[in-house]
Amino acid sequence: MDTPYGNAPLPIWERPEPRPRATPVPLTRATIAATATRIADAEGLDGLSLRKIAKALGVGPMRLYDYVLNRSELLDLMVDEVYARIAETAPQDGWRATARALARATRDAALDHEWFADLLGARPHLGPYALAVGEATAAALVQAPGVRDVDDLQRALGAFNAYLVGALRREVTERRTARTTGVDVAAWQSALGPYLTRMLDTGRYPTVARLVVDGAHLDAAETFHHNLTIVLDGIAGRRRP
Incomplete structure (x- = not known):
């Protein structure tokens, strides 16, 4: 993909949400971040994985990659969810x-x-x-x-x-x-x-x-x-x- 960053993907903040799928479990980045936060609160970052998040959401792990490319992007979403509270x-x-x-x-x-x-x-x-x-x-x-x-x-x-x-x-x-x-x-x-x-x-x-x-x-x-x-x-x- 040709982006302002060369061949690198756009930062997650500049990528639009994937189009909703007609499935029983609707997903958004906010939903994924909230679920990941609950797991990290209970088990720490060492206990956090995309597989656990997917299980908690009732979807296959590969589905999450439509929304986040890797663990680093997941952590970015979680961190900004906490900053949302501080920003108030x-x-x-x-x-x-x-x-x-x-x-x-x-x-x-x-x-x-x-x-x-x-x-x-x-x-x-x-x-x-x-x-x-x-x-x-x-x-x-x-x-x-x-x-x-x-x-x-x-x-x-x-x-x-x-x-x-x-x-x-x-x-x-x-x-x-x-x-x-x-x-x-x-x-x-x-x-x-x-x-x-x-x-x-x-x-x-x-x-x-x-x-x-x-x-x-x-x-x-x-x-x-x-x-x-x-x-x-x-x-x-x-x-x-």
Whole structure:
């Protein structure tokens, strides 16, 4: 097929839906993505396959290839379905409030769909809803006092998105570990507390000891929003000459 991309197929976002077939099970890309999302929510990305999706939909696996060419396109559809939820975030009063609202919506989505965190920070997400969230984020951060030009905006977006990716992946990993081991953070700290106390009592780790003894012990949500404040404070700061 001769396309603007040479012989490569058009991106899934530019390919029209296949014509409906006269079969008992009507299909759309949205239906396929919703079914794939339910499977990934229950079994993770490792448990996701076109064969399982087809079985859940009551069709043959080959039928799905009319709608998606490969697993990568399937993941693109699933990711953009999650971004559709984030894109519902309404603009707030001020750039900082809007950035916080988008971050909060992204965290909520990642905790509801843990596989989504696995795909953050990988290849660019270019679906229409992902682009809408990117536009909303950039439009908010460009209003920060410390953002003077496009270079500042690129750095601000980089810092904001890097924080989201790292924070959400860490939180999701901790949730998974607690679930698979049956040991939550409190139990883990209790078990290793005596060892850590003995190590800190040696005096070799004074700064770590200060963090453990005097530092605030926040829960996951508090930690996320507290550290987000630090990132936004940095973006709001004036650019160094």
